[in-house]
Amino acid sequence: MIRVLVQVEAIDILAEFDLHDAGGHGASASFIGRVRGDDDLRELFLEHHPVMTEAGLADLAHAASDRWRLSALTLIHRIGGMAPGETIVFVLASSPHRAEALAATEFLIDRLKTDVMLWKRETFADGRVQWVEPRDGDHGRAERWDA
Amino acid sequence: MALTIAYFAWVRERMGIAGEMVDLPDDIADVGALVAWLGARDARGAAAFAEPQRIRAAIDGVMMGPDAPLSGAREVALFPPVTGG
Numbered sequence: 001m002i003r004v005l006v007q008v009e010a011i012d013i014l015a016e017f018d019l020h021d022a023g024g025h026g027a028s029a030s031f032i033g034r035v036r037g038d039d040d041l042r043e044l045f046l047e048h049h050p051v052m053t054e055a056g057l058a059d060l061a062h063a064a065s066d067r068w069r070l071s072a073l074t075l076i077h078r079i080g081g082m083a084p085g086e087t088i089v090f091v092l093a094s095s096p097h098r099a100e101a102l103a104a105t106e107f108l109i110d111r112l113k114t115d116v117m118l119w120k121r122e123t124f125a126d127g128r129v130q131w132v133e134p135r136d137g138d139h140g141r142a143e144r145w146d147a
Numbered sequence: 148m149a150l151t152i153a154y155f156a157w158v159r160e161r162m163g164i165a166g167e168m169v170d171l172p173d174d175i176a177d178v179g180a181l182v183a184w185l186g187a188r189d190a191r192g193a194a195a196f197a198e199p200q201r202i203r204a205a206i207d208g209v210m211m212g213p214d215a216p217l218s219g220a221r222e223v224a225l226f227p228p229v230t231g232g
Contacts, residue, residue, distance in 0.1 A: 118231025119156035131157045132230045
């Protein structure tokens with residue numbers, strides 16, 4: 001079961017865990033990415049592509065499902081404006097065994113930073129607005145999964 | 148050749164438009180040539196495409212490098228390196 005969502009609404013993490021709890025999977029691993037409040041950040045805005053953002057996330061979810069034995073996989077990314085502390089991205093992978101759930105989760109969070117059409121724009125308390133630049137290490141982490 | 152171009156993030160802001168239809172000169176054969184052509188076309192293009200190495204592209208929904216040919220393309224998306232997650 002693969003569940004991929006791109007949404008403006010807040011992510012209801014507990015409801016997503018409930019779906020995996022109900023599946024009786026042996027192991028679940030998760031990742032939650034939140035908006036940091038550095039430098040008096042007031043808003044983080046995620047721009048997306050109307051088609052390719054969700055398609056890119058679905059491609060990654062299927063790649064993870066092909067590579068590891070997953071019994072359930074949830075991948076949700078928010079778009080639009082959000083405040084510090086809010087969840088931007090949520091990954092939940094379930095498998096009969098922990099190693100596969102953990103590996104799939106790390107693969108997904110690494111690769112979605114480099115492979116999916118999303119762009120972050122920061123607005124600060126003093127009115128400054130800037131687009132986020134990729135971190136130097138992002139590509140290295142994503143390429144570790146090339147095989 | 149008629150081509151639809153879509154712009155995203157700061158490329159969209161600097162171009163001042165989310166997208167456009169262009170009639171491409173015949174000698175613009177790949178993504179890199181398209182970026183150079185847009186960069187030389189007007190002041191907005193110059194602002195958006197001054198650093199071609201910072202531009203990424205997708206042709207009809209598939210991410211492509213600067214050498215990717217435009218023949219047969221319907222829509223090209225031009226954007227900065229992605230920063231999701």
